[in-house]
Amino acid sequence: MFGSRNSRGKSVTCIACGDSVSRSDAREYDKHGDRWDRQDKEFEHLCKACFADLCQQPRDGLETTLDAAGAGEADRETFLERFRELSESDAHGD
Structure with missing residues (x-):
């Protein structure tokens, strides 16, 4: 349901800082805004630090x-x- 278990151990590159991190230390980023429709998609990734800096914005209003x-x-x-x-x-x- 949430992607292949084989992909969990591989390295991915953070699109913000360029660091290579393990897949388990990254967050998926879907530039199309529809991360739940996973068929035939390849996701980009953010390391946890960049994800926290870039994606955790207040949503009030x-x-x-x-x-x-x-x-x-x-x-x-x-x-x-x-x-x-x-x-x-x-x-x-x-």
């Missing part, structure tokens, strides 16, 4: 901001512009 920016409704360019504006105003307390 994320869904509200995505909705306000038009996620799933606005075209990509409009959505990204609105999301950036909303994120910056939240960061500045506006």
